[in-house]
Amino acid sequence: MDLAEVSEMEFLSRPGGRVAYDVDGAGPLVVLVPGMGDLRAAFRRLAPELAGAGYRVAAMDLRGHGDSDAHFPRYGEVETAGDIAALIEALGGSGPAVIVGSSMAAGAGVVAAVDHAAWVRGLVLLGPFVRDVSGGWIPRLLQQAATAPWWARATWHAYLPSLYAGQKPEDFEAYRARVAASLTRPGYARAFSRTTRTRHVASAARLGRVVAPTLVVMGELDPDFRDAEAEARWVVDHLSHAATTLLMVPEAGHYPHAQRPDIVGPALVEWLRAVCRDG
Numbered sequence: 516m517d518l519a520e521v522s523e524m525e526f527l528s529r530p531g532g533r534v535a536y537d538v539d540g541a542g543p544l545v546v547l548v549p550g551m552g553d554l555r556a557a558f559r560r561l562a563p564e565l566a567g568a569g570y571r572v573a574a575m576d577l578r579g580h581g582d583s584d585a586h587f588p589r590y591g592e593v594e595t596a597g598d599i600a601a602l603i604e605a606l607g608g609s610g611p612a613v614i615v616g617s618s619m620a621a622g623a624g625v626v627a628a629v630d631h632a633a634w635v636r637g638l639v640l641l642g643p644f645v646r647d648v649s650g651g652w653i654p655r656l657l658q659q660a661a662t663a664p665w666w667a668r669a670t671w672h673a674y675l676p677s678l679y680a681g682q683k684p685e686d687f688e689a690y691r692a693r694v695a696a697s698l699t700r701p702g703y704a705r706a707f708s709r710t711t712r713t714r715h716v717a718s719a720a721r722l723g724r725v726v727a728p729t730l731v732v733m734g735e736l737d738p739d740f741r742d743a744e745a746e747a748r749w750v751v752d753h754l755s756h757a758a759t760t761l762l763m764v765p766e767a768g769h770y771p772h773a774q775r776p777d778i779v780g781p782a783l784v785e786w787l788r789a790v791c792r793d794g
Contacts, residue, residue, distance in 0.1 A: 524582055527575075527602050532584030534598050536575035540566030543613070543636075543791045544606055547574040548599060550618025550642070551710045552671050553770075554581040554694060557617065560684070560776035561783070568784045573612075575602055577620065579706025586702060590710045593717050595623035600631035613637035613787060618739075618769065619644050619710070622718035629721040637790040638729040638757075639783065642737055642769045643750055646719040667708050668698035680736040680768030682775060722750070728758045728790050732779060734767030760786060 526533040536555070545565055547558045555574040566572045576583040578598060579590055587594070599620075603612045611634050616624030621643030628635045672695040679687060698704045731754075733747035740746040744763055751759050764771035764778050772779045 527598070527605055529578070529587075529598055529601060531587040531589070532578060534575055534578055534584075534602065535582035536573050536602060538571065538573045538606065539563070540570055540572050542569040542571050543787075544603065544610065545570045545572050545613045545615060545787065546599060546603060547572065548595070548614065548616045548620035548623065549574075549577060549580070550616075550620050550644075550769075551577070551713065552580070552675075552694065552707055553577075553617065554690075554697065556581075556690065556693065557770065557773050558615075559690075561615075561772050561780055564776070564780040565784065565787070568787070570787065571606070573602060573606060575599070577710065579703065579710060581697060585700070585706040587706070590706065591713045591717075592619060592623040592626055592715060595620060596626035596630060596717075599623060599627045600634050603631075603634040607634075611636040613639065613790060615639040615641065615772075615783075616643070617641040617772065619713055619715075621645060622713075622715045625718040625721050625725060628727050629724045632726065635727050637787070638725065638727050639732065639786075640729065640750065641732045641772050641779075642734060642739065643731065643747075644715055644718075644739070645722055645750055647715050648740065648746070667704040667711075668695055671695070671698065671707070677738055678769040679774060680738050681734065681766035684773055722753045723755050725754055725757045728760075729754050730760045730762065730783070730786050732762045732764060732771050732782075734764050734769060734771040734774065736766065736768045739769050 549557045555576045558574050562572045578587045579585045614624040621640040622645045628638050737743040767774040
């Protein structure tokens with residue numbers, strides 16, 4: 516799919532602003548949620564495959580990102596979980612949904628799966644941040660300084676290639692430029708900066724209470740974790756009440772769905788068939 520090729524955009528009204536999304540396909544509902552600093556176009560390879568496999572696919576932007584508004588009073592995984600649940604409810608003719616959350620949005624997916632369990636039939640965690648794994652307050656202060664609104668665009672533009680360790684999409688540079696351009700609009704660098712302050716206390720506290728079937732997907736080269744496989748297995752071990760599957764993706768960093776859609780797409784379709792059949 517070309518970067519310019521998108522479904523018709525719609526908006527979900529939320530307290531403080533609107534969240535942008537688009538929908539394609541028909542069938543059981545799957546909601547795709549990108550991570551911090553990302554756009555719903557991050558699913559430009561995955562969404563068409565899921566729609567073609569018989570699913571109604573809704574891809575949303577985070578608040579303060581992409582085509583969503585950038586004047587929300589609060590940002591974080593709890594707020595994002597509320598946005599996800601509200602979108603599922605708004606599209607509720609398809610019944611409960613499978614949430615596919617990347618990075619920070621994986622934590623939001625965990626929160627939604629517990630706090631809004633009636634709306635969630637399955638959960639996919641891509642490169643999941645579901646607990647705080649930083650090295651303490653000094654690294655956090657350095658991160659906050661580096662992502663201050665004044666230079667957030669430049670910092671993220673420079674850092675993004677390292678998160679794509681391994682294979683990069685053929686259109687990576689075009690997508691990278693699109694992400695950087697999105698942060699030049701008034702208010703969006705500030706919204707991104709506020710999102711980088713997100714903590715994962717809420718998702719960590721709820722992880723053991725998830726009951727929905729869960730697929731954990733981690734790139735073997737994910738640079739956000741000292742040991743990507745160990746972090747993935749920690750997540751699996753703490754999803755103690757959920758039927759959990761782990762997929763480690765070779766030649767992929769923090770965005771396995773964008774880097775190796777040839778692996779993640781078919782695996783996700785197969786997993787979805789089982790979940791939606793059983794659900």
